[in-house]
Amino acid sequence: MKHLDVKDVLTNKEYTGKEVTVCGWVRTARDSKNMAFFELNDGTSLKHIQVVIDKAVLNVDDEALKLGASVKVVGTAVEGRQELNEINAKEVVLLGASPADYPLQKKRHTLEFLRTMPHLRTRTNTFNAVLRVRSVMANSIHTYFQSHNYVYVNTPLITGSDCEGAGETFTVTTIGHSDKYKTSDEYYADDFFGRRATLSVSGQLEGEVAAMAMGKIYTFGPSFRAENSNTPRHVAEFWHVEPEVAFAELPDIIEIAEDMIKYIVRDVLEKCPEEIKFFDERFEKGLIDKLNNLINNDFAILDYTDAVKMLEESGKQFQYPVYWGADLQTEHERYITEEVYNKPVFITNYPKAIKSFYMKQNPDGKTVAATDLLVPGVGEIIGCSEREADYDKLMAAMKERNMKIEEYADYIDLRRFGSVPHSGFGLGFERIIMYVTGMTNIRDVILYPRTVGNIR
């Protein structure tokens, strides 16, 4: 079935005056006495291509003019009124009809309504734009790291360890429900892996293994959290970008994170101008300005201790109390990023008690060399730290937390053999898509979102 992509015919002068074949779905249709018009799209473009039918010359099946029908069109590409090319049809072949009960009839549908039909909402302009931006951003991430000598590694998704020390994990089993086993030990001993296995919440520990050999690595794959929460920012399955960099200390990794974010945003502005314009018009007024501001200004860096002072002196009434040692809540983060800075902010050097065992302990004995990147509207999109490279300090931190040392033997070995300063971060891919598109519910930037009770 030789044919051209709608995108190519729409945007390439070469085709003007030539006979072309395109395929696609009918997105709008108008029928008058002498002429019929329809807009066709094969998904390769946010804009549709107009097809013009001279009814004196060409008889077209009524079914081929219905919204949602799929057709093949042969015709001449001619200069269009709105776009570079439209098509004067010579032949229109109906490929698949669209019956009257096609749910996406021509009217505005709410995002809530569209969530009830994940298999069809992809055919709307909104999801066409979201999915393309998501794809382009994923590729930007690969291009950024590959062009800086990073090695892409795939850390295991099924794992016997639990990166966060505790955390809500899914169990992976080939047994499932069974009344055959008295104890957990018997059950898991008989299971596929011979022990309890879970879905990875982060590839960091194995990412460190790779970085201690390949120097600069990044992962880009799914992570899983069995969080029993129903918010617009949480899903049970999300995509995670986790670079890990040997010989990098906290200031180095902060520089890398900022550089990477700016690269992605610059790239998507360049490659998806129509999509970003669409989001600016429909979903977040001022989006383009916001993104241009981001790439043209330095991110702020704010010490946690100063952040607490800033919040205490704000005169604001917060729901959650602010004091040194407390974790920052969404309301605090929003105040700092949206009201004080109105741009991305790295908060650095958190109290060690509220952060993970693997973070490098600062000389003050109270804080760790960690940072979260907060952005207006979305909140935290990056969690980052220099890792504890000192064997004794790491062991002490693990023992303090009553962790099972023997389960981390590989990880600890990295501090025994040629240990080096190293740092890494985790970027929630969907979070940055939300930031770039202005979509406010994470369910609308994922093909099939997974949340508690929802697995359609």
Add this chain to the structure above:
Amino acid sequence: MKHLDVKDVLTNKEYTGKEVTVCGWVRTARDSKNMAFFELNDGTSLKHIQVVIDKAVLNVDDEALKLGASVKVVGTAVEGRQELNEINAKEVVLLGASPADYPLQKKRHTLEFLRTMPHLRTRTNTFNAVLRVRSVMANSIHTYFQSHNYVYVNTPLITGSDCEGAGETFTVTTIGHSDKYKTSDEYYADDFFGRRATLSVSGQLEGEVAAMAMGKIYTFGPSFRAENSNTPRHVAEFWHVEPEVAFAELPDIIEIAEDMIKYIVRDVLEKCPEEIKFFDERFEKGLIDKLNNLINNDFAILDYTDAVKMLEESGKQFQYPVYWGADLQTEHERYITEEVYNKPVFITNYPKAIKSFYMKQNPDGKTVAATDLLVPGVGEIIGCSEREADYDKLMAAMKERNMKIEEYADYIDLRRFGSVPHSGFGLGFERIIMYVTGMTNIRDVILYPRTVGNIR
């Protein structure tokens, strides 16, 4: 910690004569009366950089000359004997020592031995090369599809459906072992998703959903198979590339698959010449010729029916019988690809009884428009088919197999609303890495391989 990548200093003339700082691990060391030499690598390169120490000028800690130690070196890049640049050291700082029990002492280790230490084998030349080739190939795949207007989609990994109709799947649960539930129904009703959830064996069904909107899509993510088999070619967790193309029939998708494979191989030959040479010398003599042959010749296309005839007339004694209707076994595939063609072969139009419900039924009533791509040494690397786009035929095939129609409502809808001819394939990423590197065990092309009983 500002420093340069070893790769850049090694390969860039600009640095010759300049002062540079590099970091890395000691890979070999020699000490004589007046001079000391060591080779350093930070993982960015297969080749090490030589560091020269004039002992009259610089006193170096003995610990910094031990295999596996990590050091920072400041010095002058000077033209090297073997490589473009080596470094005359001005300063050598020990970052992390490598004690005497470091397991990777200087001798050849078998791949079997290295599998016992996945966290350290990454520091060998072999795994440095494998991981870099893997990374470059992953990026080639993205570049290929993105440059052809495909949209990268992330299909869900936790799923309620089972693409292959049956198949060995992992269950995903937040309950695990429990004696609280009498029946499976009660157990799963109480589980995180309110029903039984499994790990996806393929993103195809959701990939089709995306392709019926975006036209040309590809997935690139993990798939999971709870296969209780211990072979050099099977793992429970592997990475899967699954393009799905609207308006493509079987001959179109065959063309795409061949074009993509050649693109990847051409790209890796260009970007990793040293790594491929290394594999040619150490693991598969003639590898480079094999890969050049692949990119310079058409793949063979052989009808299943002709393949059966060819096997029957071969005069070979096969362990498994050959007859029309039988699935081809590894021995049959090897005969065809290795003895008859000695190049990749697409076997087309398999009997419908041995293939999946979603494959397009051919007019002969006996076969389906499916193809497997077989390559010498590795066997099947691609499973491919045109999908059944006809509603009635799809329903009939599902009923014949006693499938639960209601679980596939979304998928079936695609045939109700603007159905189009479309095709797709699945490429086992590790399989093609094996083909390109000459590694013969899939466990050696994955950071942490997952097989039955093995989850270190």
